[in-house]
Amino acid sequence: MKPLWRINKYLYKYKGLLLLGIVFTVISNIFVIIPAQLVRIAIDYVVESFSLYRPLMQGGMGEIAREIFLEYVFIFGILILVMALLRGFFLFLIRQTIIIMSRRVEYDMKNEIFEHYQDLPLSFYRKNSTGDLMARITEDVSRVRMYLGPAIMYGLNLLILFPLVIFYMISVNAELTLYSLLPLPILSVSIYFVNNLINERSEKIQRSLSGLSTFVQEAFSGIRVLKAFVREEDSARNFAEASEEYKHKSIELTRVNALFFPLIMALVGISTIITVYVGGIMVIEGEIGYGVIAEFILYVNILTWPVTSLGWVTSIVQRAAASQTRINEFLDVRNDLVSTENLEADFAGAIQVKDLTFVYPDSGIKALDQVSFEIKAGQTLGIIGTTGSGKSTIANLLMRMYDPTSGQLCIDGVDIRRYDISDLRKQIGFVPQDVFLFSDTISNNIAFGLDRPDQVLIEKAAKDADVYQNIVDFPKGFETMLGERGITLSGGQKQRVSIARAIAKEPRILILDDCLSAVDTKTENSILTALKRIMENRTSVIISHRVSSAKLADHIIVLSDGKIIERGDHDSLMDQKGVYAELYEKQTQSGEPIDG
Structure with a gap:
């Protein structure tokens, strides 16, 4: 849990939502327990009523007794329905507080990491791959959010519901409580191991999918080279092999997932059988009423998900801790x-x-x-x-x-x-050797260094960089959308747009880093002639x-x-x-x- 302490500042920031979530969880769980007690009272009432119903029938009071009996059963039914509706309402409020809190923390974390990334020096980016940077701001943050949202929500539910239910169960019958709960620890441990298998195989699938996506991206980005060397069949074969690996891993995960619910249902069924068997003996011996068995079966089912979630929550916390450790590694890097x-x-x-x-x-x-x-x-x-x-x-x-x-x-x-x-x-106006244009309009690319876009400056910069005529020849002119990394333009046009972007901000110092290497002699001379005027002052x-x-x-x-x-x-x-x-x-x- 130590790596996760770092995000306590966010929990403190949204403490209002967290505290409301705790309050709503307590109230919701009260409305879970009350229906079980109502069922016990209703069943005991029905059993006792039937014992009185026959003598009353013989005495001519049967119809009146039947109406009173049905009236009370109807009242019990209404009360149970009201409890269910109230519980559903407070479950809604729990999600509106704790899950929304987790989403807000996710938003804050992503902004914090992104701002930190931008603050780090160029040397940091030489040491770390773009894929790793992306993974930490997306996948790792999402895993931490799972801890802040579902894990906290279900963890709170377990911590509040379990003591409440156990207290009520023991207050009714301690011995039957012990027998009823025997399979639940086995259930929790089993779910923990099954979840670990699921997580392990899920990560393998994620890596396989990442490799598949990278392969497809490279194939599409390098489609010209691929076609020029007639490697379409090889590419399709390699894709099929990568897809086969992904399919195999997905099937393995499906097989493990197939264990999940049968395991839960089997152990819950065992717990129910034990409750009915031991409870039945106690009813025969006159220790408890019929309603207690029904009440305990409901309690066992109520506890099933919280106990099941214990293994799941533990697994989420482990994954979140590992992800937060990775996030902290980059957050601890300081800009020198x-x-x-x-x-x-x-x-x-x-x-x-x-x-x-x-x-x-x-x-x-x-x-x-x-x-x-x-x-x-x-x-x-x-x-x-x-x-x-x-x-x-x-x-x-x-x-x-x-x-x-x-x-x-x-x-x-x-x-x-x-x-x-x-x-x-x-x-400083800087034109890099490796031109990078954003997937945006030509106008916005040229105005990138300006605090406020100025069309006059944009057009002047385009003319000075000898790219104005090329731009206006496009159907949409300056509003032409560029593809990824400016793929819409030729090499020389990209260089000149990059030059226009540098001079549009009217810098005091202009640095051209081998930026004319992709243009022909005529274009180079025209750009240099224009730049000579710009460089005068x-x-x-x-x-x-x-x-x-x-x-x-x-x-x-x-x-x-x-x-x-x-x-x-x-x-x-x-x-x-x-x-x-x-x-x-x-x-x-x-x-x-x-x-x-």
């Missing part, structure tokens, strides 16, 4: 990227980098080694290098996705650790492995294995006839990739 002063200021855009060294904490790879450079406000820096040279790492450090291992990174002479992180990132960083993207920069640095090996402007670097000049000549001779 914190602002030292929460400083907010409008940037001029001057960037100073001194002896910057960075080692990725998860892999131990040294991405940057003693890198130093400076960009004056409004200037453009080009960063050139091959794959793995550390270009994108500089972008991540400027955005403060990571903190440097050593060295200093300043904006306007102030260490970026002192700035408020959100304010820092709001003033903004500090810009153009990161690329293509020399053509960075040749218009005021200053260029060439990276290799995390170190600066050349620096200067385009002309001076060409005169040096070093790595930059060699890259330029190779790329010019090989031609540029065509936009598809």
Whole structure:
């Protein structure tokens, strides 16, 4: 139970609903017990009435006695019906309090976890898979909700009903109580083991279903590759094998489920037989009346579900504790990227980098080694290098996705650790190498960084990124819905929409992280021409492995294995006839990739 203590804050938050639920549970259980007593009184009344009925019939009073007798039986019937209706009403109120409380806690937990996820640094996402993150916010939270809702509800019901029923049973006849309840502990233990089997096989089915879903998702996402390599039959065969495994596990679960109710009914039947047998002997010996047997049979049936639920509740609590442990693991992860002063200021855009060294904490790879450079406000820096040279790492450090291992990174002479992180990132326009567009309209994708969507800014950004004409050519224009990850657009169009999204927020610093790699030379030149106008009053960083993207920069640095090996402007670097000049000549001779 220790991992579950963490959610006591939610129980305290919704203590009103919980306390009402307890009160309603007590009242509901009172209306469960009273009908059993009414049945005992009614049966004893019927038996005694029959013993008096015959003499009265002989004395000519039979019809009057019969009317009185039926009147009382009718009253008992009405009272039992009223008790049942009242119990049903309070059961409704129990669900309206405890189950609603659990749903509200589930809502709060999911929001807390999601907010915590968003607060965690990029390094956290490099270490953990998306599937695991999803499982903890969905499946694990749902299991905890089962503890907060059904488990607490049935647990309270057991704790309240069991003592009440046992007290009444003992007050009527202690010996018969002992015999009647003999099979119930066996029932509870049996249900516990059966539930564990059910849970174990359910988890296997869940994993199998997850694998099946992943397979289908990959098949549909990669349908072009699948068709191009003519692997439809293989794919269908693999799906059939995965489905066969899922079917086999489902049948195994069904077989275990088939034990559940027969087991309950068998043990309840045994308990009823014992009650009738022992009670019958006691009736013959004159120790109890006929009504007591009926009352005890009702009590046994009343206790069946609470005792059955004991095993079920125990299993739910175990699963919830395991899930809460998994949730706590991520909630205990703290973001080490914190602002030292929460400083907010409008940037001029001057960037100073001194002896910057960075080692990725998860892999131990040294991405940057003693890198130093400076960009004056409004200037453009080009960063050139091959794959793995550390270009994108500089972008991540400027955005403060990571903190440097050593060295200093300043904006306007102030260490970026002192700035408020959100304010820092709001003033930087970032176009990532791996374009990600949301399943939303083109307009909303471009306006993603704006606090309030402005159609004028959206259209201006689209024109500057040279994607406006492509957008207006769509039947719905800017209201065109993009598919998953922007699949509706071509590679070049996605890149340009991503650029439009970055410049729409009118940032003081613009970072282009190899974002022109998917566009052809003509489109690249038109975008760079447009960007040149935009970059006039903004500090810009153009990161690329293509020399053509960075040749218009005021200053260029060439990276290799995390170190600066050349620096200067385009002309001076060409005169040096070093790595930059060699890259330029190779790329010019090989031609540029065509936009598809």
